[in-house]
Amino acid sequence: MSLEDSAAIVTGASSGIGEATAHELASRGARVALASRSEERLAGIAADLETKYGVETLVVPTDVRDEAAVDDLIETVVDAFGGLDVLVNNAGLGRGDGVADLSTDDYRAMMDTNVDGVFFATRAALPHLRESDGNLVFVGSFAGQYPRPGNPVYAATKWWVRGFAHSVEGRAGPDGVGVTVVNPSEVRTEFGGDDGESFAERFEPGEVSEPEEIADAIGFAAAQDHSTVHEIDVYRRDKFEGW
Numbered sequence: 333m334s335l336e337d338s339a340a341i342v343t344g345a346s347s348g349i350g351e352a353t354a355h356e357l358a359s360r361g362a363r364v365a366l367a368s369r370s371e372e373r374l375a376g377i378a379a380d381l382e383t384k385y386g387v388e389t390l391v392v393p394t395d396v397r398d399e400a401a402v403d404d405l406i407e408t409v410v411d412a413f414g415g416l417d418v419l420v421n422n423a424g425l426g427r428g429d430g431v432a433d434l435s436t437d438d439y440r441a442m443m444d445t446n447v448d449g450v451f452f453a454t455r456a457a458l459p460h461l462r463e464s465d466g467n468l469v470f471v472g473s474f475a476g477q478y479p480r481p482g483n484p485v486y487a488a489t490k491w492w493v494r495g496f497a498h499s500v501e502g503r504a505g506p507d508g509v510g511v512t513v514v515n516p517s518e519v520r521t522e523f524g525g526d527d528g529e530s531f532a533e534r535f536e537p538g539e540v541s542e543p544e545e546i547a548d549a550i551g552f553a554a555a556q557d558h559s560t561v562h563e564i565d566v567y568r569r570d571k572f573e574g575w
Contacts, residue, residue, distance in 0.1 A: 333555035336361035339413035339464075340554065341405070343396055343453060344423030346373040348521030349471060349550075352543035353420055356551040358385040362418065365409040367394040388413075396423045396449030406456040416460035418554045421450045421493075422471045426486040426523065439485055446489035450496065458504060465508035467554045470497040471546070474517040474567060501560065510560035512553035516546045517567040540568045 340357045344350040345366035354364050358381040366374045371393040378389040390412050394405045410416050424446045428434040454468065461468055475483070476490030494513050501511035518540040522530045546566055553561040 333552070333557075334361050335418070335551075335555050338362040338417040338554075339365070339409065339415055340418035340420065341365045341367060341409055341416065341453075341457070342420045342422055343367045343394070343449070344471075345377065346370040348523060349516070349519060349543045349546045350420075350422045351377055352547035353422060353550050354381060355384075356544070356547040357418065357420075357554060358387045358389075360551055360555060361385075361387065362554075363388040363390075363413050365390040365392055365405075365413070367392050367396070367405050368423065369393060369395050396453060397444040399448075399452050402449070402452040403456050406453070406460065410460055415464050416457060417464045417466040418469070419453060419457040419461065419466070420469045420471070420550055420554065421453055423449055424471065424489075426483060428485065429483060430481070431484055434485060442485055442489050446486070447492050450493055454496075454500060458500075458509070461509045462504065462507045465510075465557070467510040467512065467556060467560075468497075468500070468504070469512045469514060469550050469553050470494070471550070472497070472513045472515040472563075474515055474565075474571065477515060477565075498562075501562070505560060510553070510556050512550075512561045513563045514546060514549050514553065515563065515565045515567075516541055517571050519543055519546055541566055 340362040342354050345354050346368035358364050374391045378391050381389050392405050394401050427438040472494045473490040475487040476494040480487035497513045520532050549564045
């Protein structure tokens with residue numbers, strides 16, 4: 333399904349699922365605004381999108397933890413693209429371990445990014461998505477559906493994302509907004525690398541999902557123009573072994 337000339341924002345677009353999603357949306361014809369804290373990496377990705385797909389791009393360095401910066405992101409994109417059709421709430425992080433060993437700084441970093449950042453972006457984007465009958469996509473997690481004893485706080489943030497998304501769906505759906513949650517299990521990205529081994533280092537190709545697989549699900553949801561894709565789970569095939 334085409335997204336020709338649609339205006340899309342991807343948060344956390346500088347690597348992993350976010351970067352793959354930017355490629356997926358651009359391949360469907362969307363104009364793509366890329367948001368993250370890393371302006372240099374975003375600029376390189378934007379150049380790749382323009383060269384490969386011939387689409388318009390916009391680089392908007394943004395820390396989603398900063399309410400004013402998120403408001404500026406949405407306003408900048410709407411002004412540049414003439415509206416907004418898709419928001420992909422992808423920015424997120426996981427840090428630390430169990431509750432007893434988790435520092436307050438790591439706790440606040442996860443809450444500020446995974447919860448507050450998602451709220452700020454959703455709040456700012458919703459009026460424009462209502463105007464366009466657009467799509468709002470949240471990158472959730474397996475950890476937001478099943479207990480994750482290894483990092484309860486990260487899991488709690490993703491349970492919040494899922495509950496928030498579906499509650500927004502109930503309110504915004506009648507106004508024409510499609511709302512989707514995409515739940516990956518492990519994905520071979522840089523995620524998890526702040527405190528040690530990342531998933532890209534831990535897993536060999538083929539052992540877990542690749543970013544492009546998640547991006548494909550996001551693209552499918554973002555391209556809906558009538559129905560809403562309520563939720564998509566993309567798990568590695570052996571995820572439930574031994575349960």
